[in-house]
Amino acid sequence: MERFAIVVDSSADLTQEQYDAMHIDGFIPLSFSIDGKEYLSYPDERELTAEELYATLRNTKAVVGTSQPNPGRIEDALEALLRQGKDVLYIAFTSGLSGTCASAQLVAEDLRERYPGQKLFVVDTLCACCGVAALIEPVVKMREAGCSIEDARDWLEENKRRVCHWISVDDLGHLYRGGRLSAAGAVVGTALGIKPIIDLNSEGKLITQEKVRGKNNVYAALARHLEDADNLDVIYITHAGAPEEAKKLAETIKKNYKVGEIRYSSIGPVVGCHTGPGTIAVVFFGTRSDAK
Template sequence: MKFRIVTESCCDLPYSVLENEHVHVIPMVVTVDGKEYIDDSGKTFNSQWLMEEVQAGKPASTSQVNVGSYLEMFKSLIKEDSTPVIYLGFSSGLSGSFNNAMTAVNMLEDEYINVPITLVDTKQASLGEGLLVDKLVSLRNEGKTVEEAVAVIKQLSKRVQSWVTVDDLKHLERGGRVSKTAAAVGTLINIKPILIVTEEGKLESNSKTRGRKKAITKIADETRTNISVADTDKIFIAYAGDLEAAEVVKEKLSDLNVPIEMYPMGPTIACHTGFGGLAVFSIRK
């Protein structure tokens, strides 16, 4: 093994996959109705339960990973042996977590002579980040060096396409992404936004449709139109509570002959989309 891999639970890959592939995971903290829970990638935390709580009107939020959590993880790895570490981080355009990771490494460099940790801002969220973690696992298993693997990941991170829709505009309103008036009017006339993650790693509106069915079709069609089948090892679908919608998207893309994996959307994004959040990730042309 030429390097170790570290990421956060907001990559939305399940605990079973991360554990099996020896990926070190820093958990996010989720607050539901004033009580804190640890997002351990599904080992004990239940994403479906979270969506039920959100549907019941319980306030839910996540907070960025603090410097101490990064210090604890990074220090434990570099003290164990000299194997290099590659950390794939949640988009700096959506969270301050990556900046905290940089601060932690700077602090370690004041303490240790050798800190073999490479930080990569994926500029992605949810399974968009997970897609890159999955690719990095493959590169590690193929015996690539840190330099070779990081070069591939940085190139691919610019080409991850994320097509996202939500079913409830109220959650976007709470997050400040749409105004109260726009949310009220949009809800009244059944508008469903189509969102993307930009190259800067920010979540932005791309277009809108009228009705859930058209929104689901839209994100599947956009994925199909822009995908590079040759460069996409897997298509990932993240869903917030609505497995049936994810199955519809999977069926619409099944003829591409690219493996498709579906996982529950973790709380970092699902808290902002609410029940019915749906996202498709692949590599674009």
């Protein structure tokens, strides 16, 4: 069986080492901006690192943001593989937070007409950051085992809502600027030291589920949701320039649960522009809050 190609985008927050080790065939860089200057987010962080972004956010009043993906950039990445005669599976950023997947689906419709002899599937993961990466790894293993592109697509569709994301942000102002919180809520919440506990629902959208005060309560609140995990063989902790907070979250989890492996990652600039530095999250396979 011909090996199908896997395409990912910046939302997966893969390092260059991970990208190479999994033999990912194509990459779509998503953009972010600082004071109007646009950057593209790549696994090797060639244009700007996440740490540089977070340092800027901590030390200046820079205006940051993201924009709609460039359809031409998506088309170039997909068509380059179709030209080689490959079937293509694009594992995309949640449509609940970005227009990337919708743009890719429109591009794919056109490409299927131009390459009728090949298969091209775009999967809306309804996931972000290491949640996307958690789906990519099993698909890579399935491909190595010789499964078809249809089997891989179907597995993604069947399992994408099993990826649970529980998140806390450090500065409510970033959520306000991103349209996720009212101005009054941001000001009052920051003054009182209130931290929202947010999850990604079954539509791939961020929903505030509770609010706590103080970092220790944040760690406990995030850890508590591991009760919804299918198993604790592997869980993921990701952070935005907050490695010490990520370790403290891991310590809280270990005190309450018997976890097999904890995998750490850094939140990339595309999502980090909206959550801001200090964000921490735990991700695992289980039952999303609105699917209970």
